[in-house]
Amino acid sequence: MPLDSPLNSLGFAKPPSETRVVVAMSGGVDSSVVAAQLAEEGYDVVGVTLQLYDHGAALAKKGACCAGRDIHDARRVAEEMGFPHYVLDYENTFREAVIDEFADSYLAGATPVPCIRCNERVKFKDLLETAKDLDADCMATGHYIQRMMGDQKAELHSAADSNRDQSYFLFSTTQEQLDYLRFPLGHLKSKDETRALATKYGLSVADKPDSQDICFVPDGDYAKLIEKLRPGSAEAGDIVDTNGNVLGQHNGVIHYTIGQRRGLGIGGLADPLYVVKLDVDKKHVIVGPREMLATRRVPIREINWLGDGGFADMKERNIMVRVRSTRPPTDAILRPISATEAEVELLVAEQGVSPGQACVFYDPDSTRVLGGGWIWRGA
Template sequence: MKILAAMSGGVDSAVAAARAVEAGHEVVGVHLALSRAGGTLRTGSRGCCTIEDAMDARRACDVLGIPFYVWDFSERFRDDVIADFVSEYQAGRTPNPCMRCNEKIKFAALLERALELGFDAVCTGHYASLVNGPEGLELHRASDAAKDQSYVLGVLTAEQLAHTYFPLGSTPTKAIVRAEAAERGLSVAQKPDSHDICFIPDGDTRGWLAERVGAEQGAIVDRSGAVVGTHEGAHAFTVGQRRGLSIGTPAADGKPRFVLEVRPISNTVVVGPKEALATAEIAGDRFTWAGRAPQDAAFDCHIQIRAHAEPVPAHARLSDGELSVVPVEPFDGVAPGQTAVLYDGTRVIGQFTIARTVSAVPVVA
């Protein structure tokens, strides 16, 4: 096959490209320039897609003996990922920018251009597996549960899966990948993994958002509506948060309060006890299927609501264009805007963006 290897500048994508070459494919490496801040450099393990990363990707391609290019996707990234991130927070939701990047950039914009240029597939260093099932191609969890990235790939459709290549999916551990990189003479063998949001490399999400959406003082209220404190901008809070709450009135039981809801229109943050974070149902109308769609409108599954959360058994139902999920045991601290990924064993069924939640703990008047 003719394969376009997406080279982030990290060890995973470098080894993935090396394995594609070793498998006999015609491989071309490409690094995506997602920011026009030319002087930006990575700090420790924070951020990615910087000049330093592009240089590391080029060196890896030189070692592998494959062509290397840098493609400027900064405008698409700004419009489809960064702008979405800001607008979601402005609407009181908690977005996942890695999901949007995979959905809009790596497996949409990049894949579209790759196919236009005659490539058969895009290769990445994601830890996930593709399996030829009885009814077509299926997306499955990776062998290494600690590194499994099937959750952030849950946005991929059947058509996109047909043109993807994940060489690391069956690798038992990340240590094996690093050892292989060293044996191949790749300088990124011990490069630290990137963390946090790539376009906020200092990790100060609150400060970054304040610069773009402004900060306006508002009320912090309890579930009854009583004002218990003030804040400097509702966008800085997310459901489940405990730290950073300026509450002057202690709870009657003396226990800490948590953010239960963010109301952007009134610039209000609702807080309450930890048990009030229990969520009995989640639902959304922005959903996709990773391969074949479920044959029945109602079905049992496992649901995962965060990248590193444990999947929990649940019952899903599709009705009137909305996909709703009721877990066997309530979720803890679910926020609108999060992505819920559905599994059948190790296979990814599909995903949806959470638009509404139902609390398992009713408000006591």
């Protein structure tokens, strides 16, 4: 093929039939549509599904990612569209890289985001290397985020549909990974478009509901899982106010998160109280008025920078940030401290900023994701 040949839809100057793409298939409608669409366009598609935890537990959890039922659904889509499909056992890797840290973070009083660690340490690391071992030109996923070519390099951008945007969970994607990854759904304006494509391709998962909970946490009961993984972790203690006065008792710090109001068991007070701090060493759940949750200065570490230039050499700059996945980006000032640490000053105080959550950076003048880092202590 001549050097000036037009690029195919995945950005390669060769026919789709000569372009191998590994599709990470969870068994849900999003990744299934990606695989089906690329197969219909004539690409050399290889579907791969990860078994991330025990099949028996998985089967009891409806709607969970990568459960036994989902592996079956992914295999069925591959059969329907006529491309090979493989299931890889990543159970030990997933436990060591994701589940253990999740449990330990909760025990330390943090509020972890395991989906980010899964993308960072499993899907975009080990699975991506497997794709390269299969001589794939790229790896595609069903994430709602956009990869665009900028003047200098491939850039990460928010999804066209802000309601489906998954940039918060993908901030730790490195530049090397971004060069290899593709996100075919990022430009779609709604999930209805995705389901319409699934119907068009005749996929059996077209009406399958979306997964809501963390895949390895049955019914969203984090504390129950942590008690199972770390026996004896739910030790009772006191609920105290900011002056140390005992207001009640609790049955384990792991049952509480920063900003929590309900379920404290200390009713009858004049004003509502919120969890403002967790003291794991003293086994104290510390409560206070809502205004004590307001935070403006947020320390960040483990920074992954996707912007232009070196991070450590950059002066402070105005950006937008998200400090929780459920909140929209807000104006902030980013002040680098080193290549991996920074302070973020929020122009408007946010409530419930918690260690263990991510702080994701956005360009205020575009949809570009500039990277992000981890909130590592109370501001």
